[in-house]
Amino acid sequence: xxxxNVTVANDEEAFLxxxxxxxxxxxxxxxxxxxxxxxxxxxxADIDLAFVGLDLVLANPDTMQGRRPDQ
Numbered sequence: 001x002x003x004x005n006v007t008v009a010n011d012e013e014a015f016l017x018x019x020x021x022x023x024x025x026x027x028x029x030x031x032x033x034x035x036x037x038x039x040x041x042x043x044x045a046d047i048d049l050a051f052v053g054l055d056l057v058l059a060n061p062d063t064m065q066g067r068r069p070d071q
Contacts, residue, residue, distance in 0.1 A: 033059030 035057050042050040057064075 029058060030060045031063065033057065033063045 036054070037056075038054045040052045041048060
């Protein structure tokens, strides 16, 4: 498995330091896969009214099946 370095930046830093085209970033994310989880609660007066949950996995189909794209 490749070592992955993660750097957290705010939106301005990310925009100013963007040295890669967006297509390269998306290609790398799809190659390795990424999982996103989010949730939103709508609460009024300490009463939970609604919940929206999101589980999203983005990956190349070969990655999802455990194969490397170059095989």
